[in-house]
Structure formats: structure tokens, C-alpha cells
Amino acid sequence: AGTAGSKAESVVKIAVAGPLTGDNSEYGIGFKNAVELMVEEWNERGGVLGKTIQVVVYDDKNSGEEAAAIAEKIVGDSDIVGVIGHFASGVSMVASPTYQENKMIEISPTASHPDYSSEGDYIFRNNSVISAEAEIGLDIAINNLGRTNIGILSIKTDWGSSTAGITKDLILANDKLNLVAQEEIIEGSDDYSAAVTKFVNAGADVIIVAGMYNTLAPFAKQYKQVNPDIALVGFSNAYSYQLIELGGEAVEGVTFPISFFSGSTDPEIQSYVQRYIEKYGSAPSALTSQAYDSAGILLQAIENAGTTDREKIKEELYRINYKGVTGDTFFNAIGDAQKTYVRATVKNGAFVKVE
Amino acid sequence: MKNILSQMLLPQFHKFYIAAIILTLIFLPLLGLSQYVLRIMIMIGIYAMLAMGLNMLTGYTGQVSLGHAAFYAIGAYVSALLATTLQLNFFIAMLAGVVVAAISSLLLALTTLRLTGTYLSIATLGYGEIIRMILLNWEPVTNGPLGVRNIPRPSFLGYELTLANNGIYYLMLVLLGIISLLCYLIINSKIGRAFIAIKEDELAAQFMGIKTTGYKVLAFVISASIAGAAGSFYAHMIRYIDPNTFTFDTSILMLSIVILGGMGTFRGMYVGAAILIAFPEALRFLAAYRFVVYGLILVLMMRFRPQGLLGWRSSNPYRLSKQVSEMLAQEGNREITLKPFEGKEEAVKG
Amino acid sequence: MAFLEVKSISKHFGGLMAVDQVSFKIEKGEIISIIGPNGAGKTTIFNMLTGVYSIDAGEIDFEGKPIHNRSPQEVVSSGISRTFQNIRLFSNMRVIENVLVGTHIDTHYSFLDVLLRTKKYKKYEAENTVKAVEILRSIGLGDRIHDYADSLSYGAQRKLEIARAIATNAKVLLLDEPAAGMNPQESEELLQFIRTLRDGGYTIILIEHDMSVVMNISDRIYVIDHGKKIAEGLPDEVANNPRVIAAYLGGEKKYAENS
Amino acid sequence: MIVQQIFNGLALGMSYALIAVGYSLVFGILRLINFSHGSVYAFGAHMVLMFVSMNLGLIPAIFLSILLTGLLGMLIDKTALQPLRKKKSIPIAGLITTIGISYIIQNMLMILFGSERKPFPALFDKGMINILSVQISSTQVFMMVVSILLLAIMTFVINKTKIGLAMRALSQNVKAAHLMGINVNFVVIFTFFLGGASAAIAGTLISGYYQIVYPTMGFVAGLKAFSAAVLGGIGVLHGAVIGGLIVGVSESLAAAFLGGTYRDAVSFIVLIIVLVLKPDGLFGKKGIMKV
């Protein structure tokens, strides 16, 4: 399998795989929207290699069992050149051996498991690398917010735990900083009062929150009821208009590292945000934008390779330096995206860049 | 028409049907089915095993477990961890998974001995969640949310079984066959009768001399062992596991298969698993409405067959073994005088 | 030493003395009846005999050994089996399976025998099945063995309960109102059947309100009222005991009509 | 800090209690574990949100939602469960039906509202009250008052009214209930109405407290609430409330002293310990077993 190039078809297919149903469907739908938008743009420009690009969407419900089946379905279709997906690392990693064995390119915009991209040379990730982001997060706490009594709150997922672990090590290595408390939470509850009480009692003045918007916003709300002066640091995957919608005043002043900034003056980004809002009625989040770029990267690699032969495309991916809405992206030897970050904060109900 | 149908359901035809189905299953992969279909067949097989196990506990013994994913998880984790860290062979790792699942179910059953009905169900639900939390929190051993990766494929005499060479599929068939056979042997014995008696009327069962707690514990252990075996097979088939696979939803899916298929039947487990696993795949064209319709199907199936799809009372006569029939025939219709039991050797006096 | 001896047992529920120092004994091969008004404590006595309730005071000896405060299983295995006032069959099992469950206690094969289908397994299964069929035939259910228990009529269900109790290898049968819900014709058949059981060597304790049964079959009768024994003796004695007539039988001896 | 954590736990427990009452009610009457209750609860919260977005004002929105969710409860019974009763099916068949219904409701909510977390208007937010260095929010107090009120009303209905007597009769013996002249289907539908309405009240209060709604909000909370109902002795309404509080406090203390990832495990361990000690829950009556 895998030599789709020999076919004289006039379409090139890209698969999107992610949760379109179930608890995490907001993210999967974001994937689908983003990829379709990117593909639409390419098709308007005449497709890739003169062929029309077609998006095929697979719902995995964020379940490993379904992902495994879908992966078989995807590799069974020789017109598909690559997969954008899956959402959770655990789900991606169930599917990736199948992709790897069948030489199918997988670019996950969200997988964050440290070992994900080492599943094989066809397996890529276009998500921020935890250690880089953790470092910036901490730097924000110290230098942008000027706090030193740090608390860490993290969700118990591969990403949250890894981020918290790295942040913790960085704090411990720095004499000037105090790690006053570290709390982990399991997704599923909206009650953070126990953690808040602990942070308050430990005398934290800044909390680094390794969670998505749906953790950060309610946590901020509950915290600020008790201590309005607390400073909060987030991460790029919490960067979503929903953070502000949900957090309201409580998320004012929350600061995070980002690679995608919707308020950027860059015309490319402006036009992307505009188009996205026009088409789907809401502003794209960081994760959605990573999916958008993932599709762009894949298509660019096809064009660079000049063929739909997946092996050639894969090699192009290792050479690519893609200028997208989430910054300049290139992959290292194991397939992790390297990104550059800026910082943003919430001010008056909007994201603004921190200089 | 109806006559032909009932003719076809006669016991003498059963063997023929079973043989035909087994043969079809064996030759199926040779028809060039896609790996996608094969994978789904394998998932059906795994859930049929799980249902078969849960059926022993819930379908026959009447103890509703809402936390069976725990044993599935234990089988998967123990086997996966042993295979990845100690490089144990699949079959040995699986055995270990089964044993640990059995021991853990024994502990659960012994602590919850006095619980009945919904209270027992909730205790099992709690147990399922506790096990999942352990998987998530006991990071040095389970790797926490990072899960276990690179789980080796099963290999048999140095021959690696993969999806592509149909090895995994046949392994599934063999396992399912063994589990079905075990269940069949157990159910058709005094143990099975004790199980059913407990479900029907626990107190009356005690008056028949059945040590009901012992048998309930046994049912727990048998069903947990089977779940453990299925978990181990799943882990080596899918090759990456994390705590998210073994949630309450998984327990509910198993239970749904048992009930929808028909509690206390064998055929119901296969059919139930086939339907509930295949439907979500078959309904993909519905996109976002996929699980709305899935829910609707559950509701409708229960509405029209509340006793389960295949849960009907057999109208066939009870099967007397040849030996028994002969003994009875010899006896003819001779008058029988019942006499109380006086110990085996002693002659009975009037 | 009697075969089964109940020595001054008591049971109270809250403030209610349901059974108050009741004693009686029964010899092997006897049929005795316990009668008394509704709520006198008869079923409670059975419940204490069979380990449903613990006893508050007293002693129960069977074949010289104490058996009170044992679990139902232990009581059954010592040879005492019962039927229930409110029928408790395994309704979704077949008639023969109900009786096979009764043979459970006398089926001595192991889990391994089950899995390997050893000779031992086959022998026990065959013997017990034959035994079950024999019991059912003798009680008149020989042609219903394939039916499900709940499809039987009330009278037949009562018979099946007795058959199931016999199958446990009981020596003593405790029958709680076996004739309830039977018409005179059927009670008469039941009476005959109980007689043949006695002739076969069974010991039987009967609770029954149908005097045509009680008076015709009992070797001795004990009368309980408000938890206390108020009379005992031969059927005739009891039937003419003024206390019994006042508390239980009512004005006339109606039973005589049918005998 | 312990005192504060206990208070945190009580507030959390109140939210479980609010949901638990609905579980307990339906179970108490029908011996049915109503797995759809969690999604009915989410439905109630979403309806408030929808009516608010239609500019109906918060209070009318809440009342409309309570009504509509109550009707949803009735609809569930009428279309899906009543046919099962008619066929005298085994109780567990109803369990699968309610699971199916919960799939339908949850996924419909996702399609209509999206799976994301949405903001919910704060209810009765008058800031924090500080008593002896323990911080209690006015919303928490409000929530407790409403829960106790709800419990009192439900208890009154069940124990002191005619329909309540009918409900209790029904839970004991359906056949006899018919023979007493009780309109069984009406009483069951009414029970489902109460269950739905109580779910909507719970949904509104809890969403108002956390200021969040999303379609799967009833899943974990529902599971805990259901356990709480069982812990208290399922079918006993005040048991459900006490059970909720116990689960909430044990969670909170577990989070405080062991860490947030142990809270679920600990609350379930407490559940199992309570059940092992009291197999019928704290206030559950032993099943009447007369041989």
C-alpha cells in the first residue's frame, strides 16, 4: 500500500480524524472547520498539483477503539495522502501504528504525549512542545507579572501532567522562586474550591494553570471570589475566545504564551480570522489554528514534492519551513513542530499582545 | 411458514447451524475482507467475550455489575506491563492478567458480600471508578495518563500474529471459542443451576443447600477472569492503552450487550455485541446524529423486545442425556416409593 | 431421645412475643401437625427450625445434635427441608431443573470435573436426573418436567415445592400449608401422597388450616395460640379440646363432613 | 483550613444532593435507575440558557425551563418506559432504555448548543460572607436554602398528600395499586414530571453557582449524585441529601489532604465503606422479607 502517486485520479484526499461527537466534539469540529477552510483556499487557487483537494472526515468520538478502526479505513483508501488528527494523544497513539505501518502521514494538531511523534517517521505533531512553553509560562509569571510565590494547577492528562512536571523542575532549579503548592485535578468536575483553598492558604500569588479554557475560566472565577489579586498564567491551548466568554472579568489579566494571535496585524492572519468568522460564526482558537496550519503544511509538502507519493511528501515535511497563522513551523528529526512564541494577556475583554 | 421456521429451530438442526456459523467465521478472512472490517470483527469478538463473562454474573446469577471495565482494565494493564517491562510472552502475560483480575474480583466480592441489588451495583460502579483512578494516579507503575505503549503483538511459537496475516483474528476466534466453551460447561452443571437459582430466588436457593455467597463470589471471579482475558487480548491487539478506554461507558456498553442480547443466553451475547459494536460504524453517514440514532435504537429495541433480542424461553423439551433416557426407559412406569436418604450404604427400611 | 426435639424456643419481634417457649418432639416416621389461629406463630417456628430466624431462647436438637441458629444451608444438609407458605419456586426454570437444584447438595463433583466432564460428573448428573424424574413421577408431575415452573397451576406448584424439598435428601419435611389453594379433590390426593411419604420413612411436620387434611393424617397435633402451646395430643383429643375450639376451630367441627 | 474545606465540600455536596433527589424519587417509586437523569439535568440548564438568550428574563426563563424539563420527564415515561411496563418487562430493561434516552438528549444538546462550555448567568450573587475566617458565598447559601426547600416540598408531597400515598403504594405493588383505583400511569408520569422539574432546578442552581453549562455536565455529577442517593439509602429523600453532603465533604477533604486526583477515588471508597457497614445505605429500610 501507499503508492497513491501511480493513480491518475484528479483528486487528492486529506482525511480529518477527530471527535465530531461526544464530549470533545467542539475540538473535532474545529479541526474539520479549519481544514476545510484551508482546503477551500487551496482549491480556489487551483488545488494542488493541478488536482482538486477533497476533505474526508472521520469521527472517532475521541475513543481509541473507534480510532483504530478509522485508521484502517483511512489507510485502505489509496487516494488519501495524509491525516490531520487525532485529538487526544491516547487516541492518536492507538491509530498511529496503523498509519506508520501503511506509510500514511499523520499530523496531529493537538497530541502532546512526549512519545507520540517517536511512533514513527510518518507521525508528526503540529502542537507546541511542552518544555518550550513551560519555560515561557514560568517566565511570564516572574517577569511579566512579577510574582514569585507560585502555585501549579494542572489537569491530569498526558499534557497537563507533563507540563506541570517540567514547570515544577524549573521552579525548583531557581532559588528565587517558591513553589508553594501544586494541585492536580481530574476533568469532569467544575468545582475547584478545594484547590483554591489550598493555594490561598499556601500564600500563592500566581498560579500557573496547565489546563484548557474550560479549566482556566471557572478556576479563575472561583479563585477571584476569594482572592481578587491572584495572577494567573495559562498556556496556548487555553487561547480561545471562549475563555473570555466564560471567564468574563475573572480572566482579566490572565497571560499566556501563544504562537497564534488572532489580533495580529499580519494580513494573512487577519484574512484567516476574518474568513473563519464569516464561515463559522466564531473566532478560531489556538488549537483550531494549529489544525489549519497542519493542513497547510501537508498541502505545501505535496506541492514541494511534486507528487502524491507519500514517502516523498514525508521527506518534504522534514525539510519544510512553513509560515502559517501559528508562526513559522518546521519539524525536527522526530517530527515535532518547533515554534516561536509571543505573549498575550486578557485586557478589557480582549486578547492583547504583551510586549 | 411459521411451521418451517419452528422446524428449523428444532434441536437436531442446532448443531448444523452452529457448524455453519463457525465455518463461515473461519473462512471469512480468506474472502479478502478489508482490515477495517476485520478490526471491527475483532472488536465484536472482544465485546462478545466481555459480555459472555458479564453474562455469567448478571445474566445468570442476577448480580448487576456497573464496573466491569475495571477487570477489563486490570487484565489489559497487567498483561501489557508484564509484556513491556519483563518481555513476557503474550500467553503468560495474559494468564497473569487473568489471575490478577480474578484476585481483585475476589477482594471486591468478599468486601461486598452483604450487598444486594442496586447497592451491589453501585459498589461495583464505585470499584470501577477507583480502579481507573489507580491507573491514573499510580504513575510509577501504570505510567498514569501517559498510558502503556509499544505493547508487543501476540506471538505464537515465534510467529507474530498481526492483523494483516489474520493471526489476531484467529486468536480472537480461538479465545472466544474457549471462553464460550468454558461458560457452556459451567452453566450446564450444578454450578450453573445454582447461579440461576440464586438469580431467581436467593432465599429459596439457600434452602436447597446452595452456599449462595460462595457461588456469587464464584460468579464474580469467573466473569472477572474472562474480562481480564479479554482485556489482555485487547491490549496486545491495540498496542497502546491508557485509562480512558476503561471508563464507566465501557462498563455500560458491556451491560447493554448482555441485556440487549438477552440475559442468560449464549447466542444473545454474540448478536448483542455484533449489533452494538457494528451500529456506530454503520451509522457513520449520520455524522453528528450518529449517537442520537444509536440511542434511539437502544430505546426501540428495548421497547419491542424488553427481554432482549434473543431472550426467549426455549420451547424445546429439556434435554435428557442418552444415559438418563435409557435408565428411565428401563424403569418404565414402575411404581416408585420415595424413601428418605439414609446414607449411601445403609439399606433402607420401610 | 427424640428424632427431632424442640425445647422451649422463643422468638420476639419488638414487643411482640411471636413464639413463647414452645416445645415439641417428633419421632422418626411420624406425621405431626402444628395448628393454631392466624398469627399464632406457626410459620415463625418453621423459620426458626430452618435457620431463617435465630432463636431468642431454647434449643432445637436433631438426631441428638443441636441445630438451632445454623444457616439454612446447614439445616438442609443435616436433613431438614421445607416448603413455603408463599410459593417460592424458581419460576424461570423448568420443572425438572427446579428439582435438580434440589439435588445440588448431594452432587459431589468439583469445578474441575465440570470443566473436564469427567465420569464422576456424568454419573452424578445422570443419577440425579433420574432421581428428579422419579420424584416428579411419584408426585404426579411426571408429564410436566419440561414445563416452566410458573406455567403450572397453583396446586401443581405446591406439589413441585414438595418435590424440590424431597430432592435435597431430606429426612424431615416441613410443609407450610401445602393444601392451601387446593380443592377438596386435590387435597385428598395430597393427603394420599403425604401418607406414602410417611410410609416410605419420611418424618413430616405439617402446618395446615384444612382440618380435613390435618385430622386425617396427623399422628399427633400441637396447637399454638399467641405464641404459646395451648394443647397437644391425638387428633380426636385436640378436636374436642374446648380451648382449641374456642380459639381456633370455632363453634362446630366442620372438618367431620368431609372425612 | 479544614473548616473551610468542609464548607467547600458541603457546597459541592449540596449540588450532588440536588441531583440525587431526582434519582432517588424515581427509583423510590419505580425501582428504576434512571440513567437519563444526568442529561435531563443538563437539558434543564440549557433550556434556561436558551430562554435567557431569547430575552425572556432570568426568572421566567427558569420557570419555563422547569416546566419544559418536567414535560420532558413525562415524555420519556410516556414514549419509552410506559410500553415496557405494559409488557411487564424486567426492571433492568428500563435501565438500558434510559441509557438510550440519555444518549439522545446529550447528543441533541451537543448538536444544538455545541459541546463547549458556555457561560451561565450568576444567580443570587451577593458576594462572599466571611464567618470566622470561613468564606461562604451567598450563592452557596442560596443553594442550600433552595435544596432544603425542595427536599421539604418533595417529602411533604410523598408523605402527606394523596398522590404521595399513591406513589408509595405503587412502589410496593403495582398490581394492587391498580386495584385500589390508582391511575398508575398518571402517578408515574407525575413522578417523572417531578423528577424532571427537580433536575431543572438542580441544573439551574448548579449552573448558576459555577456559571457554566455544557451538554455532558450531568455525567460525572450524575454518577456521584446517584452514588450519593444510594449511600443515603436509595428511595429515601433525606438520605439522598445527607448522602450528597457526605460525598461532597469526603471529596473536598480528599482533595485537600491527598490531592485533587484522589477525590473521586476517595468518595467512592467512602461509598463502599458505608455500604459495607450499612448494606441498605444510611437510611435505607431493609427490604421486607417474610418467609
Added chain:
Amino acid sequence: MLKIHNLNTHYGNIHALKGIDLAVNQGEIVSLIGSNGAGKSTTLLTIAGLLKPTAGSITFKGREISNQPPHEIVKMGISLSPEGREVFPGLSVSENLTLGAFIMKDKAKIKTAFERVYELFPRLKERRNQVAGTLSGGEQQMLAIARALMAEPQLLMLDEPSLGLAPNIVAMIFELIQSINQQGTTIMLIEQNANMAMNVSHRTYVLETGKISLQGDSKELIKNQEVKRAYLGVV
């Protein structure tokens, strides 16, 4: 008062009633006898609306009731003391009795009904706070009968009222049947003890495997050889 024409009832595939024709006149006691499984209980359950007939009609005081739900039938004045007692096991004796009067609105009437049944069954009064499930079998039977009396029905149907009762209570029940009948209640009675049933009743129907095989004046039928042999246990 009650007219039944060509009544058919099924349990799934089992054809339990195969075209029953029967009538009960105002003020009568009618007894229904027949061997086990003949369909006696099924007949009463069908009248009470708990089983839906597959064919035929039941009219009560000129109104078709076979299509009515059970609670409507109760409201029309038909009350059944069912086979198997069917008490509410977890409710107290007095709550059970209150439920017996569920359809009655008049508080004073309910009160007198209570007084009446407590007088008839002093045991129930003594145990009014005991949960019904722990009553002895006979006590439960008394409760079931008492409960059926609570609604002061126009047609009272008793399914084996003597089951499990002591002889003196049985005698009392039969006296009771006659006395409430004299006060105007119409009664349908099923009894295994056909002798007693026929002694108190005006007319008798004999049921055999779902069909009426004999019917007539109780006084005459009791002399019928066939009846004697099959149901009275005397040869």
C-alpha cells in the same frame, strides 16, 4: 348488573378464557368454581381491568367496561380482593386500608369504613402500625379482604378469601359475605372449598379449562353428581 359475553383472554399464547358468558344480578352472590387453572382468577382479573380481553364484552350497569383502565373500573364500584393477597408489604396496615378507600372522597365515610373493618378484624386494629409484609399469611389475607371492603363497592369480587385462614375466621368470613350481601352488596366469589361457596351463594358457575361447563342455582347444582365428584371431594 354485570354481563359478560363471549369473553376471551390470553396470556401471550396461552388461551386462558375461551368465550365466557356470565351474568351477575344486583344483590346476588354468585360463586365461580372449577379446578386449578380453569380460569377463575383470570375471569376476575379481566373484569377488574388488569387483563385486557382479546374478544368479548363486559358491561357493568349497562356500560361497556372492557376497554376501561382498572382505576376507572374501581371508581364504578367494583372491588377485588385478589388471589395471593397482594398487600403493600412496606406500608403499614392502616396505610393499606387507607389505600383501599383511595377513591373515596368523603372523610367521614372513610372513618366509618375504618371502624367497621377494625371491628370485623380486631387483629388488624391491634396491628395497625405493623408493616403489612411482616404479617402472618392469614393476617395478610384478612388485610386483603378488609382492604377490598374499604371502598364500599357495589360489586365485591373475592378470590379465594378463605385461603390460609383459620377455620373460625373462615366461618366468620362466610357469615360476613352473607351479611354484607344482605346490606346490598353484590358479590362474586371464588372458592376452592366449593361446598361452602355453594352454600352461601345464590347461583354458581362451573369453569372448566376456560369455558363455562355448568351453571345454575347453587342449591340445585350442589346436588349434581358430576359437581359432587369433581369439586366437592365426595363420591
